[in-house]
Amino acid sequence: MKKRDPSRLPRWQEWAVYVSFGLLIATGIVWLVLENFVRVDGQFGPEPHPAEHWLLVAHGLVAYAFLIVAGTMVPVHIILGWNARRNLKSGLAFAGTLLLLALTALGLYYLGDDVLRSRFSTIHWALGLVALPLLAIHALRGRGRAVTIRRPRK
Numbered sequence: 001m002k003k004r005d006p007s008r009l010p011r012w013q014e015w016a017v018y019v020s021f022g023l024l025i026a027t028g029i030v031w032l033v034l035e036n037f038v039r040v041d042g043q044f045g046p047e048p049h050p051a052e053h054w055l056l057v058a059h060g061l062v063a064y065a066f067l068i069v070a071g072t073m074v075p076v077h078i079i080l081g082w083n084a085r086r087n088l089k090s091g092l093a094f095a096g097t098l099l100l101l102a103l104t105a106l107g108l109y110y111l112g113d114d115v116l117r118s119r120f121s122t123i124h125w126a127l128g129l130v131a132l133p134l135l136a137i138h139a140l141r142g143r144g145r146a147v148t149i150r151r152p153r154k
């Protein structure tokens with residue numbers, strides 16, 4: 001079997017990012033489609049599709065898992081890339097977008113004002129859609145760029 005470049009993420013960690021982020025995007029996009037284009041007949045006229053609720057439950061659950069996975073990137077992956085100045089711009093852009101996603105998500109939970117909440121909602125899902133190409137660019141640009149570890153000065 002071909003040996004994996006040691007500067008790359010372990011396979012489990014790389015796939016944990018793709019699977020958890022993929023589920024986050026998928027549940028977010030299906031919710032958007034149902035919310036904007038689908039209504040079902042209810043007792044008092046058209047109402048949101050019942051799956052919308054469960055999609056948000058799934059999205060919230062996966063968000064917890066994804067943030068744990070993203071947290072595991074800090075101690076080695078990000079520190080190594082930072083010290084070696086490799087893939088730094090796209091890494092910072094992606095990490096910054098994740099931070100804003102997490103912050104706007106808090107707004108979705110706790111903002112009482114409907115107008116403000118709806119603004120946060122738009123910013124949240126727009127950032128979510130931007131995050132996908134950012135991750136793709138980051139992962140693809142990183143390919144083949146071996147990271148050399150600088151020893152700290154004594």
Ligand code: HEM
Binds near residue numbers: 014017077082143
């Ligand atoms: C300042 C922040 C970051 C820096 C400097 C950075 C650096 C790097 C580098 C150097 C590579 C190429 C590794 C190689 O092929 O040798 C890479 C790839 C990758 N990064 Fe990052 N990264 C950052 C943030 C993140 C974050 C927050 C995530 C996900 C939550 C992430 C996920 C990935 C993935 C999935 C790959 C492709 C798999 C791989 O090549 O190992 N990165 N990153």
Ligand code: HEM
Binds near residue numbers: 121
């Ligand atoms: C760090 C990543 C993310 C976190 C922590 C996160 C978290 C959350 C949370 C906590 C909610 C509120 C759920 C509820 O009201 O029950 C939410 C809603 C939502 N998220 Fe995310 N999310 C993330 C990424 C994404 C991505 C990548 C998309 C892609 C499109 C997305 C789209 C949405 C949508 C459409 C909603 C519903 C907005 C609304 O209720 O008005 N999210 N998210």
